[in-house]
Amino acid sequence: MPDVHPLPDLVIEPIVRAALAEDLGRAGDITSLACIDPDARLTAVFASRERGVVAGLACARLAIHALDPAARITLHAADGDQVAPGALLAEAEANARALLSAERVALNLLGRLSGVASLTRAYVDAIAGTGAAIIDTRKTTPGLRALEKYAVRCGGGVNHRMSLSDAALVKDNHVVAAGGVAAAFRAVREEFPGLDIEVEADTLDQVREVVEAGADLVLLDNFTPEQTAEAVALVAGRATLESSGRLTLDNARAYAEAGVDYLAVGALTHSVSVLDIGLDLRADS
C-alpha cells in the first residue's frame, strides 16, 4: 500500500489547540496542578489495546507540544499501519503536568481517527480482490472533515467529494426539486459541461434513464445485491457505479461482487467506535 500523505500541521494545529482550550477550561487541569510537581517529567507510551489501523499520530504529537514545546516525541508507528493489541505507537518524554493535561485530547483525536481508519480497513478487507473500492461520504463530524477523510485514506479507502463545491451529485431531493431525474441531470450537464456528474437512482428504470442521458456515475441507492447485479449488466460499462444505503460489513462483499466500482459507506465517519488506545506511564519514569 502506498504511504498515506500527512496533512499539514498548519491544518491540524488549530483543531488541536481549540480542543485543548475546550478541555482545559478556565483554570486548567486542577488535578495535575494539585498533585504533580511543576518540574516533574514523565515518559509515557501510546499503545493500542486492540487490533486496528492507526491514524492521527500528528494530533497526539501536536497536543503534547502545545503544552510543552520542549517535549520529545518519538513515533514507533505511522498512520495507516495495522497494529496488534499492545503495539507501541509513540513515546513521549515531557513535563508531567503537560503530558497528563494533553492526554485526553490526544487520545480523543487519535482514538477517533484510528477508529475511522480501522472501520475503513475492515470494509476494504471485506471486499479484497473484487476490484471495488470503499468510498466515504459527507456524513462527517462537523469541524473534523479534513481529518476524518484523511483517516479514511489511512484505512485504504477513497475520498468522495470534500465539499458541495467539489463535484455534482444529483440526489432524490434534487430530482423532486428539478422535476425529474433527466431534467435535473441535463441542467447540471449544461452548467458544468466538463464535469463528471453522478446521479442517484432508486430503480433499474432510473438507472437506464440516467445512463442513457449520459450520467458518468450512478449511485445505486438501497439496491439489493441482486438488483445491483442487474444494474451492472444493464449499464454495461457505460458509467461508473456506486452502491449506497444498505451496506454492512456482512453484505459488502456481495455488493462488490455484483460488479460495482465503489461502495459508499456513511458509517465510516458517522457511526464509528474509537480504537482503544491508551497512554501508559513508563515504569521507570
Added chain:
Amino acid sequence: MPDVHPLPDLVIEPIVRAALAEDLGRAGDITSLACIDPDARLTAVFASRERGVVAGLACARLAIHALDPAARITLHAADGDQVAPGALLAEAEANARALLSAERVALNLLGRLSGVASLTRAYVDAIAGTGAAIIDTRKTTPGLRALEKYAVRCGGGVNHRMSLSDAALVKDNHVVAAGGVAAAFRAVREEFPGLDIEVEADTLDQVREVVEAGADLVLLDNFTPEQTAEAVALVAGRATLESSGRLTLDNARAYAEAGVDYLAVGALTHSVSVLDIGLDLRADS
C-alpha cells in the same frame, strides 16, 4: 422526566455556521445551483427512520436559517423525546437551494446528537429502577463537547465534569506521577479543601485506602460486577461510587445492581452511531 433545557443559540450558531462553511466549500452547492431555480421553495420534513431519542433540533433549525433567514420551521418534537420510526420531527418551508444545501449539516448534527441521546437512553433504560445513574466522560468529539454533553442530558444521563477545570479526578497516571494514591489524594485535598475529590481505584485495597483517606467519590476502574459489590460493601456509604471501564449494555444492569451510584460510559460520546433521520420533501411541495 423533566424537560431538558436548551443550549443558547449563541453557543450553537458558531458551530453550525462553521460546519456549513466546511461543507459549502469555495463555490457552494454546485448541484443545487445547477438544477434548482433560485426562487423555488420547498417544504420538507425531518423524520426519524428508527426508534430513538431526539437531540439537536436547534442545530437543524439554525442550519436552515443560516442559508435562508426567511425559512419557516415548525418543530413537531422536542429534544429528549423518544420517537418511533416514521416520527415527524420538524417541518421546514424554505428556499429550495438553501434547504438542500443545509440538509447534510443539519442531519449530521441532528443525527449525531440524537445518536448520543439514544445510546444514553438505552443505558438509562437498562438500569431502570436500580437507583444508579448513567454519567458521561470527557471522551467527546473535539469542538462538540457542549453539544454532546447536552445530548447526554437529553437521553436521561448525567454530566460528569465539562472540563479539567471543573472537578478533581485522580487517575492512575496521577498516582504514578505523585508517588502513590494516598499522596496524590492528600495533595489535591490540601489544595482544594472544599472540593469533592474523585479517585480512581483499580483494586479493593486501593478502594479501602482512598476511602479511609477521605475520597468523596471513588472510580472503580475495570472491576467485575462481583468486585463492585464487594467495594460497595466495603465502602458502606462513606463515598459515592462510580463504575468505569468494562460497561456494556449487557452488563450495565449487573453493575448498577451491585450498588454503585454512577456508571461512567465513555461510549456515549466516543463510539456512537447516528440516529437515522432523513429529510423528506413533501409530495406537494
Added chain:
Amino acid sequence: MPDVHPLPDLVIEPIVRAALAEDLGRAGDITSLACIDPDARLTAVFASRERGVVAGLACARLAIHALDPAARITLHAADGDQVAPGALLAEAEANARALLSAERVALNLLGRLSGVASLTRAYVDAIAGTGAAIIDTRKTTPGLRALEKYAVRCGGGVNHRMSLSDAALVKDNHVVAAGGVAAAFRAVREEFPGLDIEVEADTLDQVREVVEAGADLVLLDNFTPEQTAEAVALVAGRATLESSGRLTLDNARAYAEAGVDYLAVGALTHSVSVLDIGLDLRADS
C-alpha cells in the same frame, strides 16, 4: 457639549457576543432555564443608582438583542448624558430568560464604560474654565480600548493616541535606549518629518532641551504644580504641554491653572469604579 458620536455596532457586537459566550458557558443560564417559563416576557428598566455620566448603552442593547432578536428596547438617555440617582436609562421588553441571561454582560459593559465616563467628567469638571483638557492614555483594558476611549469622549475627555502606530511619544525608556533625549528626538524627527512629536521630560532642563530641539508637545512627568508653572513660563508657547504622573482629582486644577494644555490621567481607564446601574423589573411585568 457636542454629541458624542456612536461607535459602529459592527465594532461593538463581537465584543458583546464574546462576553455573552464567556458568561453563558457550556450550558447557558441554568437558573433562568429552571425557573422561568420559556415563553415568558418581561419589561425591565436600566436605571442608574448614582450620579454620573452614561456610556455604553449600545452594549446593553446589543447584549439583549443577541439573545432575543425580537426584544424591544427604548433608550431614555444618550451616551454622554449626566444622570442623577434613579435616572431611567433604557427600557427593555424581552423574553424573560433572554433578558436575565443578558443582564450581567449588559451591566458589566454599561457600568464600566459609564464609570470611565463619570471619572473623566469629574476631572473635566475639576478643571472647568482653565482652558486645559483631560486626555487619556494607553493604560486601557486589553480588548476594550476602542470602547474605553469612546467612554472618555462621552465624559468630555480627549483621546490621546489609539495605538503605538498613531503618534510618536518619546518616553524615558526610549531616551535610555537611544542615548539621550535630544538624540531620541532627532531620530524620530528625521524619520517622521511631518509628524508632531511628543517628548517626555523629567526636569526643567530637559524641558528646555527638547523644546529647543523642536518638540511639538512636551510631557511633563511627575512635576509639581510649581514646577509645571515654571515649565509653562520657560516654554512660552513654543510647544504644547501635557502634565502626567501625579494627577488626582484634588490637584488637577492646580496643574491646569499652571497653564498646561492637557492633563493625562491614566486612572480614567486603569483604575475606574463602575457606575452603579441596575436592571429593575417593572412591577407589572
Added chain:
Amino acid sequence: MPDVHPLPDLVIEPIVRAALAEDLGRAGDITSLACIDPDARLTAVFASRERGVVAGLACARLAIHALDPAARITLHAADGDQVAPGALLAEAEANARALLSAERVALNLLGRLSGVASLTRAYVDAIAGTGAAIIDTRKTTPGLRALEKYAVRCGGGVNHRMSLSDAALVKDNHVVAAGGVAAAFRAVREEFPGLDIEVEADTLDQVREVVEAGADLVLLDNFTPEQTAEAVALVAGRATLESSGRLTLDNARAYAEAGVDYLAVGALTHSVSVLDIGLDLRADS
C-alpha cells in the same frame, strides 16, 4: 498559603496576542522604530512601586516573548506573593524595540491583575481569623474573566461560579419572573436535584422561607451586620450564608464576625485600581 496554580499559557496567550495587536496598530511602535537600533538589546526589570500582591507575571512574560521569542526572562517573584515598594518582580533581557513595544501590554495586564489580587488580599486580611472567606462575582471585565478570577485566587480569595452554567443562583429578578422565591427555588431544585442551590434573600422572612424550603446557600443581599447576625442565628447552620451588597473594607469584618461563610465583593473585579508596577531599564543596559 498554598501556592496558586498557574493558568495554562494556552489560555493566556491569545489574550496577550490580541492585546498586542490592539496596541501595535497598523504600523507598529513608530517611536521605538525611529529611535532605537533594530539590533539593540536591553535589560529591564519589572518592579512594584507600591505594596501589594502580584498576579499575572505570565502575561508579562508572554507579551515580551510574543515580540522577541529569544528574550530571556527571569522571575524574581511568584503570583500570589506580597511585595513591598521597590520589590523586583522579574528581569527581562530582550531586543530593545520588542521590549519597549511590549511594555504597555505587559504592564496593563500585570498591573490590573495585581490590582485585583491586592484588593482581594486587603479584604482577606480585613477578616482574618473570622472563619469567613472572600468570594468574587461575575462582575468581571468582558474577555478577562478567567484571568481576573485567577487573580482573586492569587489574593487569597475564593471563586464563585465561572459562568451561568456552573451553579444556580436565584436572584431577585428570577423571583419576580418565577412568581415568588419558594416557587423559583422549587423549580430549580426539581430541575437539578443534585445541585447545591443558592437563593438571594432580601429580608429575614425570606431567609426563613428559603432555608425551610431547602436552599443550600443563602445570599443575604444588602443586610446590615446586625441583620446578618440575626440571619445567622435563624439559619443555625442549616445553610451556608453569603453576604453581599454593602461590603467595604471598613465594614467587612463586622459582616464576617456576624458569622457568615462568604463575603461576596463585586468590587474585587469591577472597581479595581491597578497596582503601580513599572518597567525600569538597567543602568548598565
Added chain:
Amino acid sequence: MPDVHPLPDLVIEPIVRAALAEDLGRAGDITSLACIDPDARLTAVFASRERGVVAGLACARLAIHALDPAARITLHAADGDQVAPGALLAEAEANARALLSAERVALNLLGRLSGVASLTRAYVDAIAGTGAAIIDTRKTTPGLRALEKYAVRCGGGVNHRMSLSDAALVKDNHVVAAGGVAAAFRAVREEFPGLDIEVEADTLDQVREVVEAGADLVLLDNFTPEQTAEAVALVAGRATLESSGRLTLDNARAYAEAGVDYLAVGALTHSVSVLDIGLDLRADS
C-alpha cells in the same frame, strides 16, 4: 452563456465584515458622523463608468446591509453581465451614514472583482472561436481566492485548481526536487492512480517525455506560438495542453490558434485594474 452561480452569502459575509471593520477603525466614519443627520436616508446608485463585466454585486449588497439591515437594495444587473459606461448596476435606499460608511468597502470589492471579470472577458474574447479556454492560476490575492476565482467564472473563464489539495501539477521545482520529470511524474501517478496529472514542460523534448510517460495535461511553459504548434502536433491528442508564461492580450490568439486547450493567465488575478464603478447619490434623495 450560462449564468454564473452565486457564491453563498455565508462565504462572502465574513470577508465583507472584516473589510468593514478594517475600514471603520476604532471610531467609525467620523466625517459622516459629524456632518450627516443620524436618521437621514439616501438613495444612491452603483453605476459603471467604463465598459466591462460586472462581478461582486453581492459584496456591495452585504456591505450596506451589514451597516443598515433595513436598507433596500435593488439589483439592475447580474454578475457576468457586460455593461457599457453609465450602466446602472444597483440602487440602494439606506441610512445615509451607513451608506456612505459602506461605500468604500462595497466599491473596493465590486471594482476589484469586476476588474478580474473584465480582464478575463477580454482574454476570452481575444480567443473567441478557437476552441481554447482561458484558465486562471493560484496567483490570487491572499484571503480572496474564492471571490477572485468566482470573478474569473463571471468573465467566462475556467478555474484551475482551488488549492494545492485539488489537483497534481508537477512544476519545474518538483522536477528538480524529485530528480527528473519522469521520476516526478511516476511518483505522483503511483500515489494517485486515478487522478489526472499535469506536468510542466519547458522544451519539446520534455513534452515528448511526459506525454509518453502518460501525463494527462501538459503545461507548456514559456513556449512561443510556433513551439506551441509543434507541441500540439507532437502530442497529437494524447494529452490536454495548457499554455503558460508569456501570454498577453496581444498574443493570446496566436497561442489559442496553435491548438492548445487552455491558456493559463496569472494576470487575471495578480495584475488586475479595478473596473471604475461609482456610487452616485440620486438628485432627489
Added chain:
Amino acid sequence: MPDVHPLPDLVIEPIVRAALAEDLGRAGDITSLACIDPDARLTAVFASRERGVVAGLACARLAIHALDPAARITLHAADGDQVAPGALLAEAEANARALLSAERVALNLLGRLSGVASLTRAYVDAIAGTGAAIIDTRKTTPGLRALEKYAVRCGGGVNHRMSLSDAALVKDNHVVAAGGVAAAFRAVREEFPGLDIEVEADTLDQVREVVEAGADLVLLDNFTPEQTAEAVALVAGRATLESSGRLTLDNARAYAEAGVDYLAVGALTHSVSVLDIGLDLRADS
C-alpha cells in the same frame, strides 16, 4: 531615503497563515507529497525578474517558517530597495516539501507588495524635485490594508488615512447629504475643532468657498493641470492641496509642477501589477 520601518511580525503572521491555509486546502500540497522525499532539503533563492522596488520580504520569510520552523533564511535585500533584473533578494534552506508548499503564498504576497512599492516609486520618480509627494488612498485590497500601505511607504509614498476613524475628508456625497459643502465643513469643524479637515472640491468656486470657510486641506478632484495651477494661485498657501482623480504616470509631473502638495493615486493599490519575482532552486541543492 530613510529606511522603511518593518511591520511587526505579529501583524503579518495571521495574514500569512490564513493564506497558507487557503492554499493548502484540506489535504495539503499533494504534488509535493507524492514526489518529494519527506526529509529532503532544498536551497532556493528569491530573485527578481524585473526592475522594481522590493516590499514584503517578511511575508516570504514567515510563510516558509510557518511550514518549516527550522528553515534558515538569509535576506540579501531590504524592503524599499530598488533592484535590477536578476537581483538576489533572499536565500532559503528548508525542508523541500515545506519550501515548495509555501512558495506560492510567499510569492503572491511578496510580488504584490513589491508591485505596490514599484508603482509608487514610479510615481515618486515622475515628480522628483517638484516638492510634491505621492499619497495613497483607502482603495486597498480588503484584508491587506496595513500591508499595502506599508508597501506604499517602501516605494517612497506617503500614507493618507488608515481608516475612516483617522481623519475627516468631506467628499461629494457628504456634501449632498449635508446640504452643501460649507454646511458639511462647518459641521465637521464644530465636531472636531482640533482636527485638520480635508474637503473635496470639484470647481474653483468650491475651492474658494472651502478655503474661506477654513479647510486645512483641499482635494482637487478631477481638475486639469491648468485648473490646478489656478487653484494653487487662488489658495495662495492658505491650505494644503491634494490632486486626485485623473492622475497617470504621464501627467503626474504636470500636476506636481502646478504646485500641489500631494498627488493621491488610487491605482497604487487598486490597479497594481505584481513585480515578477521567482523562487529558483540552487543548482547544487
